[in-house]
Amino acid sequence: MEDLVRAALAAAESTDIRYADVRVVSPQRALHLAVRNGRADALTDARTESLGVRVRTAGAWGFAGTTELTATAAREAARLAVRLARASDRSGPGPLAVTDDPPTKSGQYRTEVRRDPFEVPHEEIVEMLTRAEARLHVAADVKSGLASFQAWDDTKWFSSSEGASFTSRTVHVGAGINATAIRGSNVQRRSAPNSFGGDFHQAGYEYIEQLNLPEEAERVGREAISLLDAPACPTGTMTLVLGSNQLGLQVHESVGHAVELDRIYGSEAAYAGTSWISAAKIGALRYGSDGMNVVADATEPGGLGTFGWDDEGVPGQRVPIVERGTLVGVLSSRESAAELGLVRSGGTARADGADRLPLVRMTNVDLLPGDHSFEEVLEGVQDGVYLETNRSWSIDDKRLNFQFGTEIGRRIIAGELGEIVRNPIYAGMGPSFWSSMDAVGNRDTWHLWGLPNCGKGQPGQIVRVSHGAPIARFRNVSVRGG
């Protein structure tokens, strides 16, 4: 593989090329096993590999990627990247700047895996999924049950014209179940441990075993059935307590994306959008209440956003984002950090495979725990709702106005959880919502959730990220039953 990387780097050498890097992901495996209603929903085993060459002239980047890992294809990719950079250099208003991060010379990173998910017999996994899925069908109204397992194994090689070089092997796994109960146009879904395919972690199959999906399945099926007959969520302005998995997604959408520095600078203006944050306000902007503390931590054990180096060769690091409610940091790449005047990148440039350009992405963006127990968070609620497990999510292109629906809600009356309510939706504006947070759950309520489907960029890229979140209480939130 080193020969391939060297061939590509050599082919990119030219007097007008200021910088080049080559990434190879090989092998790249993705295993997806899913059972729906007793049948195979997806039994796929993808074994791919890719190579990408990125170059920079004085005023432009160029990139080319291929799935053909031969010296000829690598050199061709390098030449195409150079041609694109030269052709694009004419459009720019001036030179490009990047941070001067010291190159890592020969790094290695590996996920610690106790049981390699790709060595576990397929029979064992499918048997577990089949058993879990069957138990979801607690009544005839459960029209669809789904149990799924996913695993990814990426071996990456990076080398740059600055002398940086590293290899890494990351293994991510995840699994989940969901039951869909249907009566007429009343469609209710319940998932565990989370929606979007369950929960995900950087680990081996041992993580799947401790999820105990077959043991959870009957409860999930019963809750889906209960939702069919549950009253609609009450409508009004009320106190809201968010469960950890929904709060994780709230952090993702209304904090994580908003603090991506490429969005702040308009690089994503036409597609993913921009941000309500301006660069000038970093260090002073009130994002939320004093209980709000957020970090982007690429060193967190088990996170899907944990790595040795990002896809520009910058070491993974823990970056404070919000401290006691004030915005103090952002997610950045070498180019965007330089534009902000930083000396070093925040190390969050990530790419979906070697055939995609690295973009500013989330790592593990966590809301840190507070000091309230679950009961203490509820105690302060006279009449409100507790919502968990996302069902729908949408937010505007500056990451301000959001609306989330969850699978399930429960009334909170005088500090006690009450009846189940269906089709709950809550909505708000990011800063006022976070400012209304007056109780943050402690470490016992906190969980690191893996999110495998964060999309961004053109061509589209999916990266896997994590969010640690406790439960938390918000006052005067607009809630309604759909």
Add this chain to the structure above:
Amino acid sequence: MPTRRRTREPIAAALSDLPSGVSADVRVHRTSWTTIRFANGRIHQPHFERATHVSFRVAEDQRLGTATTVDASAEGIAAVRDAARALARVAPVERTFPGFPADGGQHGKAPPFSKATAELSPEEATRLAEKVLAAARDGAPGGRIAGVVIVGQQERRVVNSAGLDRTGVFSAAQSSVLVDRPERDPPPSGWSEGGHWDHRKLDFAELGREAAERVARSEPKSVEPGDYAVVLRGPAMSEALAFLANLGFSGHGEVEGWSCLHGSRGKEVAPEFVDLVDDPRSSASIPFAIDCEGAATHRFPLIDHGVAGDVGTDLVTAGRLGRTPTGHALPPEAPWGAYGPEPVRLVLGAGDASEDELVRTTRRGHLVTRFHYVRIVDPGRGIITGMTRDGTYRIENGEVAGPVRNLRFTESVLTLLKGITQLGKDRRIYPAERAVSAMTTPAAAVRSFKFTSSTLF
């Protein structure tokens, strides 16, 4: 090298080695795409990518397994076959799987394809982006310009052990452009987009000019959420149609019972003048010849004179529904699991109104350019939510009265369909990225559309 020649022998060898009683199909996708992104007035992310993916699906004792590789060599395809068999052996039984067909249906004439677009050089693609940038810059001096040009092709070959062997290829060119004024608070913005299977028939400069012209001179004003009549421009309609395709016409939704048109097929779901068809061979779309199982594509009515038609199916969903497959198979590697099959080349019949006439007859309401971050709220009732974006305007007394701050809608696609009062006469093709789907639609006037909140810009 063309996919057929390059992969013929390895695939034939892999299929011929299958034991008796084991059948298979092989899908080869070979793509090359150039993506030129620009932002802040400069090209910032030029990207070229060439890829080959081979997907091998095995049916063994009515058990299905699929494996995918990028290695199209004899060894690579044999290895992926063995991986698929290993999965099939442990799969639950798919009792209603009809088997792989020897005949993929009437092939007919090859749909239009542009070799010039398929083989456009990176430098030429960059020049197209420069055209968009220059036109937008001229139209809105001082504005911030961002967008993309995407050109390329996808070649698909499907071979199966029953003897089917078909190849199809499509070309596509698309562009979108945003012009905004970030120095103003809230910032007004203008948007334009379009696509074609032949880049020579897409006026890139016009897209830049149109986006620039649409930037309002005044600041967007706040309006109260509520039910309003709307005129939905093409980009907004294309997004609504994409959700309708999934929520109403997916075979998967019909199997599971959550389709919002479940129980409404053959019934009136839109005014009589509304005709919606899936037309994958039409030159009015981004045409392609075969679906992912090798079935010949064909014109497939979805709403005929306001009456709802049937769902799109593939082999598996057709088997589960006890029907004949309709040729709507999607790639098996959808990252979120089964969401297809569904129609992906929708063409909505045009009306006879200009945009001005749509606005004039609407009298009072909003003109919406595009939507953002649309998601499903309630599949059974077809309810979706999302934001307006990049050009939302108040309509008063039948005229565009000025920009408004963006609004969140939470509305059923069924209510939207029923509420169409008039359709525009000008249609454009709106491809999703790399034309994985493409909606051809005019603008539409809709009687009532529910806005549930507003944002600050």
